[in-house]
Amino acid sequence: MPQKVAIESWDPDYGVPTTEQAEESDVEVDVGVEMPEHLWAPVPAQAEQRPEALLFIDGVRRVDANAWLEDGHSPVRQGMFASFAAGAVRVADQAHVDRVEVRRTLFAPGNPEAFVTRAGTYEPFGVATPGADALSSALQERLGDLEVDVAAGVAEGADLVVVDGPLYRRQHLPRTIGYVKTHRVQYLNGRPAETIAALAEGQRTPVFRFRTSWTRHAWYLRLPGPRRHAWSGVVRLEATADLPLDETLALANLTAGVLPRYASKPHKDPRAPQNLYPIAGLERELRRRLGDAAYVERALRAAAG
Numbered sequence: 001m002p003q004k005v006a007i008e009s010w011d012p013d014y015g016v017p018t019t020e021q022a023e024e025s026d027v028e029v030d031v032g033v034e035m036p037e038h039l040w041a042p043v044p045a046q047a048e049q050r051p052e053a054l055l056f057i058d059g060v061r062r063v064d065a066n067a068w069l070e071d072g073h074s075p076v077r078q079g080m081f082a083s084f085a086a087g088a089v090r091v092a093d094q095a096h097v098d099r100v101e102v103r104r105t106l107f108a109p110g111n112p113e114a115f116v117t118r119a120g121t122y123e124p125f126g127v128a129t130p131g132a133d134a135l136s137s138a139l140q141e142r143l144g145d146l147e148v149d150v151a152a153g154v155a156e157g158a159d160l161v162v163v164d165g166p167l168y169r170r171q172h173l174p175r176t177i178g179y180v181k182t183h184r185v186q187y188l189n190g191r192p193a194e195t196i197a198a199l200a201e202g203q204r205t206p207v208f209r210f211r212t213s214w215t216r217h218a219w220y221l222r223l224p225g226p227r228r229h230a231w232s233g234v235v236r237l238e239a240t241a242d243l244p245l246d247e248t249l250a251l252a253n254l255t256a257g258v259l260p261r262y263a264s265k266p267h268k269d270p271r272a273p274q275n276l277y278p279i280a281g282l283e284r285e286l287r288r289r290l291g292d293a294a295y296v297e298r299a300l301r302a303a304a305g
Contacts, residue, residue, distance in 0.1 A: 027212055029187055029208060030209040031208045034206040034249065037190070040191045042200060043203060043205065043253075045204075046253045046257050049253075049254055049257040051160055053159055054091040054158065054159060055089070055090055055098070055151075055158045055161045056164070056278040057087075057163045058086070058087065058147070058163075058279050059086035059144075059146060060085055060086075060283055061140070062083050064083055064296050065300045066078070067079045067080065067304070074110065077109050078131070078132065080107045080108070080132075081300055082104070082107060084103055084105070084143045085290055086100075086149070087099055087285065087286050088154045089281065089282045095278055097285055099153060099154050100285065101150055102289050102290065103123070103142070104121065104123065105124070105125050105142060106125065107125050107135045109130045109134075111124070111126050115300075117300055117302070118299045119295060119296045119300070147170070151163060155173055156174075158175060159175065160255070160258065161175055162279075163176060163177070163179060164279050166178045167238040167240065168214060171214070171216070171240040175251070176239075176240075177237050177239050177251060178238035178239075179237060179279075180236040180237070180238065181271065182274075183234070187208075188208070192208065196220050199220065201222055202221075202222070203222060204220060204255070205219050205221075216238045216240065217238070217240070217241050217243070217248050218236055219252050220234055220235070220236055221234070221235055221236075221255060221259065222234050223274065224260050225266070225272060226266065237252065239251050239252075259276065262278055
């Protein structure tokens with residue numbers, strides 16, 4: 001048959017939302033949480049639900065400059081100046097930014113000192129091992145901590161809290177789900193995998209459980225938008241495995257009834273439809289709060305003399 005080609009809607013600068021990859025051998029998956037495997041089929045969208053308060057949590061990071069530190073005693077050490085921010089958008093009658101926190105940090109092995117610039121003070125954070133990977137991991141960990149702090153400070157009273165990315169380290173937050181836009185690992189096969197391909201807009205898969213370094217409940221949901229291939233517009237939602245099953249199913253139904261209305265359009269967002277409008281707007285505001293990158297770099301160079 002003639003070759004068939006599906007062009008991915010995502011901007012190539014963001015990679016691809018889905019890759020073909022076999023299930024990891026050490027991943028334990030239980031697909032019988034909500035229903036037996038042989039009964040798996042798309043779960044129809046429930047009646048449209050309108051929660052009184054919906055929260056979206058996200059964070060952004062930026063490396064402002066790489067640096068080399070020396071104190072006259074120890075060998076020269078590689079450091080990294082970084083800015084990062086986390087915030088929340090609350091959606092009730094209207095959407096508004098609820099809270100934003102910005103940090104500037106100098107990451108380096110050992111015990112770096114605070115570094116003062118006209119763009120702000122970079123607080124020190126010592127890493128245990130040298131190297132660019134350790135610095136990047138420390139930055140991501142600090143950003144994750146900040147996202148948790150922001151979420152904990154605003155989550156009370158919300159009907160649903162959507163954290164952009166996996167739920168890891170946020171499992172303790174009430175009525176909170178992780179929102180995963182990209183799929184690097186295929187956790188399901190057989191009939192459950194076929195169910196993902198069969199999803200219509202607003203439909204979800206049954207809930208399943210899987211364990212990597214931690215255990216969670218999860219389900220897939222298809223957002224509205226052009227369907228170019230089997231995984232177009234599919235996102236994975238995660239909830240803590242500590243919830244009773246009825247509460248987990250209520251969260252799953254709520255996400256299917258609520259999140260599709262916030263799906264972005266290709267002409268407005270390069271990661272449509274998975275990059276939800278409240279998250280995209282929050283990302284723009286957070287990047288604005290980080291300040292102009294060129295100005296910050298000049299401030300760093302001036303302070304370094």
